[in-house]
Amino acid sequence: MKKVLFIIFSLILFVSCSDNDETNFHYELLPIEDAIVPEEFVYGEIYFITVKYFRPDDCYIYSDVLYEYDFNARNIAVISTVIDDENCEDLNTEEELTFRVHALQSSPYIFRFWQGDDENGDPIYLIIEVPVLT
Numbered sequence: 001m002k003k004v005l006f007i008i009f010s011l012i013l014f015v016s017c018s019d020n021d022e023t024n025f026h027y028e029l030l031p032i033e034d035a036i037v038p039e040e041f042v043y044g045e046i047y048f049i050t051v052k053y054f055r056p057d058d059c060y061i062y063s064d065v066l067y068e069y070d071f072n073a074r075n076i077a078v079i080s081t082v083i084d085d086e087n088c089e090d091l092n093t094e095e096e097l098t099f100r101v102h103a104l105q106s107s108p109y110i111f112r113f114w115q116g117d118d119e120n121g122d123p124i125y126l127i128i129e130v131p132v133l134t
Contacts, residue, residue, distance in 0.1 A: 024084040029077045032113040041103035041132045050098045053078045059088035065099050077114035106134050
């Protein structure tokens with residue numbers, strides 16, 4: 001009897017651990033079409049930046065904002081989780097997201113909003129410089 005229970009338990013465990021029901025996904029950067037940035041910052045204050053991007057279909061789900069330092073510039077892009085599914089509904093809708101920046105440097109902020117790559121694979125940026133008043 002113990003052998004039968006062991007076999008049944010093993011089969012249940014094997015079937016429940018199969019990965020047939022997993023959702024496959026990957027991450028993609030979505031190009032930023034436009035950015036709304038204050039004309040100037042005052043040192044120590046908090047500001048909000050809004051970016052606009054296109055969501056191609058409903059398999060693209062906003063995940064996060066890529067905000068990386070590159071010497072004195074900030075590279076910014078939209079990170080999207082893309083569900084690998086053939087039944088995605090075309091949307092091509094413009095989306096907006098807003099994030100905050102705490103002005104903690106006295107030198108100007110240089111924002112480089114990623115707009116895709118050129119034919120050579122080099123990044124294209126919308127560059128906006130914001131002076132900081134102290």
